[in-house]
Amino acid sequence: MVTADLIIRSGLVVSPDSVIEASVAIRDGRIVAVGDEAAMPAAKESVDARGLHVLPGAIDDHVHFRDPGYPHKEDFASGTAAAAFGGVTTVFDMPNTIPPTGTPDILAAKLDMAAGKSHVDFGLYALLGEDTLAHVPELAKSAIGFKLYMGNTFGKIPSPSTGVTLEAFEIAAGTGKRISLHAETNSIMERRETRLRQAGRTDPLAHLASRPAVVAVEAVSRAAILAEWTGARIHVLHISSSEELRPLREAKARGVDITGETCPHYVLLSTDDYARLAGVIRVNPPVREAYNHQPIWNALADGTIDVIATDHAPHAPEEKTRNDIFDVDCGFPGVETQMPLMLTEVNAGRFSICDYVRWSAANPAMIWGLYPRKGVIQAGADADIAVVDLGREWTLDDARLQSLSKITPFHGRRVKGLPLHTLVRGRFVMKDRTLVPATRGWGRSVHAIQQLPPPRPQNIDRTMKAITGTAGLPGMRGAAA
Ligand SMILES: [Zn+2]
Numbered sequence: 001m002v003t004a005d006l007i008i009r010s011g012l013v014v015s016p017d018s019v020i021e022a023s024v025a026i027r028d029g030r031i032v033a034v035g036d037e038a039a040m041p042a043a044k045e046s047v048d049a050r051g052l053h054v055l056p057g058a059i060d061d062h063v064h065f066r067d068p069g070y071p072h073k074e075d076f077a078s079g080t081a082a083a084a085f086g087g088v089t090t091v092f093d094m095p096n097t098i099p100p101t102g103t104p105d106i107l108a109a110k111l112d113m114a115a116g117k118s119h120v121d122f123g124l125y126a127l128l129g130e131d132t133l134a135h136v137p138e139l140a141k142s143a144i145g146f147k148l149y150m151g152n153t154f155g156k157i158p159s160p161s162t163g164v165t166l167e168a169f170e171i172a173a174g175t176g177k178r179i180s181l182h183a184e185t186n187s188i189m190e191r192r193e194t195r196l197r198q199a200g201r202t203d204p205l206a207h208l209a210s211r212p213a214v215v216a217v218e219a220v221s222r223a224a225i226l227a228e229w230t231g232a233r234i235h236v237l238h239i240s241s242s243e244e245l246r247p248l249r250e251a252k253a254r255g256v257d258i259t260g261e262t263c264p265h266y267v268l269l270s271t272d273d274y275a276r277l278a279g280v281i282r283v284n285p286p287v288r289e290a291y292n293h294q295p296i297w298n299a300l301a302d303g304t305i306d307v308i309a310t311d312h313a314p315h316a317p318e319e320k321t322r323n324d325i326f327d328v329d330c331g332f333p334g335v336e337t338q339m340p341l342m343l344t345e346v347n348a349g350r351f352s353i354c355d356y357v358r359w360s361a362a363n364p365a366m367i368w369g370l371y372p373r374k375g376v377i378q379a380g381a382d383a384d385i386a387v388v389d390l391g392r393e394w395t396l397d398d399a400r401l402q403s404l405s406k407i408t409p410f411h412g413r414r415v416k417g418l419p420l421h422t423l424v425r426g427r428f429v430m431k432d433r434t435l436v437p438a439t440r441g442w443g444r445s446v447h448a449i450q451q452l453p454p455p456r457p458q459n460i461d462r463t464m465k466a467i468t469g470t471a472g473l474p475g476m477r478g479a480a481a
Pocket residue numbers: 062064094311313
């Protein structure tokens with residue numbers, strides 16, 4: 001057998017189905033063997049993982065690294081350093097940067113920028129909006145997928161009307177790429193926020209009052225209908241409520257290609273935390289009542305929700321601590337704290353570590369066409385690995401985050417379970433809780449290895465293109481849905 005570059009010796013290797021004591025041999029960035037220590041080839045380097053868990057690196061399909069456009073909040077180097085510390089080996093970055101990632105030129109420039117700075121592998125979303133439809137076929141060639149904002153959030157990307165959304169789904173369906181949805185209905189939120197302001201409500205809970213769960217229920221239901229009609233593949237981002245699980249379950253049951261994710265803050269924080277955290281907890285969709293937690297956990301367990309992601313959305317402390325809740329920027333960092341927070345729940349017995357890697361690595365790899373190249377520890381896969389000490393206890397401390405924006409709602413929280421080393425394609429990007437600075441620029445866009453099933457567009461005789469001969473024209477900006 002040829003010499004390996006690195007062997008991770010005698011750790012507890014985790015898959016969605018099993019935990020086995022095994023060594024992992026790596027050569028040229030790929031895993032070449034998983035098995036008994038005695039069966040391993042010779043190696044140039046090795047790391048002792050006895051007593052540690054060896055996980056496929058997390059694939060976080062929802063981060064905002066603010067680059068280009070908001071260098072005081074985050075950039076691709078700091079964001080991916082945070083990922084490395086969090087055991088996250090692939091990130092998908094959202095398009096609400098400046099300029100928004102809506103044309104092939106802008107996407108190409110952002111790919112170049114990210115490749116020059118990234119410590120981990122990445123994919124970039126392209127914006128699916130009223131003014132970008134004509135670019136969709138070209139964008140599809142190098143984006144990991146599309147993002148459509150059914151509701152406004154940070155960056156104030158205009159929300160397409162239902163008419164535009166239908167045409168957007170028609171065009172995207174022809175590419176086979178998945179569309180990630182900010183599934184909150186804008187017109188409901190806008191009206192309620194205006195009325196709340198008029199009524200003098202600017203307290204933290206006014207944010208929740210402006211976005212009750214019906215905004216998500218309505219948006220998920222409508223998106224599922226349009227996806228079913230067009231054959232578009234959709235992914236519901238940041239599921240926050242028990243109520244939106246019903247339209248998600250029903251759509252899955254009738255065969256819509258729909259997947260879903262939730263984030264740690266929707267199962268670990270609640271309305272009980274608003275008074276203590278004020279603007280720091282402001283995020284879209286909002287953190288909701290504690291009664292939502294168990295149904296969301298259950299939905300992960302039964303497969304209704306597929307993925308744990310983070311919606312890593314950093315802002316500077318002064319942007320998170322304004323008095324008027326509607327002036328506070330929405331979101332907070334999460335890519336570095338997701339794994340320790342979830343491993344704490346594993347330690348508490350809420351679910352198994354096998355479940356965790358299903359939601360954090362295997363499922364996102366499958367959904368986004370990266371499996372089995374990523375999301376699994378087996379021969380042939382990229383050596384994207386988090387070596388974790390499940391017994392290590394410590395306290396989350398904002399000041400020690402890699403992110404440029406050092407303010408989160410999890411500051412001071414006790415956790416148990418810590419990534420010690422993170423490898424991306426066989427190379428340590430974080431080792432012994434220390435960043436490997438030379439890996440800046442090591443990250444590569446994963447669109448090149450993405451393999452999706454063939455597109456399955458529906459009702460193709462009734463699309464905008466079929467009835468008019470053209471598609472994706474900017475056209476009239478209609479009234480919002
Ligand atoms: Zn987001």
